[in-house]
Amino acid sequence: MFVIVGWLLAMGCIFGVYIAHGGNIGVILHALPFEMITILGAALGAFLANNQMKVVKATLKGLGRCFKGSKFSKARYLEVLALLFDILQKARKEGLMSIEGDVEDPHNSALFKKYPSVSGDHHVVEFITDYLRMMVSGSLNSHEIESLMDSEIDTHHAEEHAAVAAIGRLAGGLPAFGIVAAVLGVVNTMGSVGQPPAVLGGMIGSALVGTFLGILLAYGFVEPLGGLLEQKVEDAGKELQCIKITLLASMQGYAPTVAIEFGRKVLFSGDRPSFSELEGHVKKK
Numbered sequence: 001m002f003v004i005v006g007w008l009l010a011m012g013c014i015f016g017v018y019i020a021h022g023g024n025i026g027v028i029l030h031a032l033p034f035e036m037i038t039i040l041g042a043a044l045g046a047f048l049a050n051n052q053m054k055v056v057k058a059t060l061k062g063l064g065r066c067f068k069g070s071k072f073s074k075a076r077y078l079e080v081l082a083l084l085f086d087i088l089q090k091a092r093k094e095g096l097m098s099i100e101g102d103v104e105d106p107h108n109s110a111l112f113k114k115y116p117s118v119s120g121d122h123h124v125v126e127f128i129t130d131y132l133r134m135m136v137s138g139s140l141n142s143h144e145i146e147s148l149m150d151s152e153i154d155t156h157h158a159e160e161h162a163a164v165a166a167i168g169r170l171a172g173g174l175p176a177f178g179i180v181a182a183v184l185g186v187v188n189t190m191g192s193v194g195q196p197p198a199v200l201g202g203m204i205g206s207a208l209v210g211t212f213l214g215i216l217l218a219y220g221f222v223e224p225l226g227g228l229l230e231q232k233v234e235d236a237g238k239e240l241q242c243i244k245i246t247l248l249a250s251m252q253g254y255a256p257t258v259a260i261e262f263g264r265k266v267l268f269s270g271d272r273p274s275f276s277e278l279e280g281h282v283k284k285k
Contacts, residue, residue, distance in 0.1 A: 003067060003228065010220050024205075031185075031206035035213050038181040039174065046177075047170050055162045062163040062229045072235040074273050076117060078281045080124070080239065081260045081273075083115045084246045085282050087132065088256035096136045103132045127152070127240060131247055142251040149244045153237060160233040167226035171218045178214015182207050235268075242266045257282075 019025055048056065090111065091099050102109035106129055112119040119125055131149060134140050140148075185207025189200060246263030250256065257279075264278055273281070 003225070006224065007221065014216070014220075027202060027205045028209055028212075030202075031209040032213070035178075035181050035185075035206075035210045038184070039177045039210065039214055039217065042177045042180065043170060043174055046173055047166070050169060051166050055166050058159070059163040059166045062160075062167075062232075063225060065232055066225050066228045070232060070235060071117075072232075072239060072271060074271050074277075077239070077242065077264075077267055077271060078273050078278060079115045079118050080242065081246065081263055081278055082282050083111065083118050084128070084243065084263065085256050085260045086111050086114070087128075088246075088250045088259055091135075091250075092256060096138070099132060100136055103129045103136060123156075124239065124243070128243055128247075131244075135247070135251060142248055145251065146244070146248055149240075149248075153240050153244065156240065157233070157237050160236065161230070164226055164230045164233060167222060167229060171223040171226060174218035174222060175211075175214045178211045178217075181210030181214065185210055235271075238266065238268060 015025065051059070087099055087102065090102075099111075102111050106112040106119060106125050109119075112125065131145060134145055134148075185203070189203040189207060192200065192203060195203075242263040245266050246259050249259035249262040254262070260278065260282070261275070264272060264275070267273075
């Protein structure tokens with residue numbers, strides 16, 4: 001929602017001031033289709049040539065996420081921490097082997113079913129169950145598991161940032177493609193030097209629209225989307241960090257109530273539930 005509002009505000013200010021100062025919007029509208037095809041077509045071709053197909057797919061998926069609200073809210077983190085509390089509490093009371101069934105078949109686990117917003121996220125469920133399985137097996141100590149967690153989180157971070165980097169490169173190339181479109185317009189104008197000054201002026205104005213559009217698309221549309229996607233990637237990584245810290249605290253002997261407090265402290269302040277909110281939510285569940 002804020003993406004659309006931001007774009008409308010930017011376009012309103014840019015074109016509103018242009019018109020208010022007596023600018024001829026007709027020149028821009030006349031050149032717009034041709035310049036847009038040139039710039040966007042060249043940018044799309046370069047984007048495909050510059051990225052592997054998996055990065056292209058990840059970028060398209062990431063752009064779709066930019067137009068949706070973030071799922072990483074205080075309510076989401078309350079659910080994640082409450083799920084971890086229930087699992088760790090059961091393991092503490094009944095022994096680690098008691099959660100083996102929940103770990104091996106989380107989709108049919110009563111614990112996971114209590115938290116549908118979390119259990120419906122395949123990546124998060126897999127992250128939790130993989131390391132709970134290692135804890136149940138007892139073959140690795142907390143330092144070894146922490147190293148594995150860090151490696152997985154780093155890999156996830158790198159994969160997600162590939163799309164962010166691809167969008168950044170696209171934004172960086174758009175002004176150059178705008179210049180290409182403008183140069184072609186100038187070349188076309190130079191081939192019509194016998195035309196009246198009014199016609200030549202219109203042709204030069206249309207050529208300069210290419211430079212304008214390249215810069216506008218880069219810094220008004222594409223780069224903001226890259227920045228927004230990067231923030232969403234950081235939010236996803238923060239959730240994994242929260243799970244990691246909670247499980248490691250449990251492995252180090254802390255009670256479930258203390259372990260989830262470790263995890264809570266990792267969260268960004270704007271999304272972090274308070275101690276009383278988390279305590280009340282856990283007791284309610």
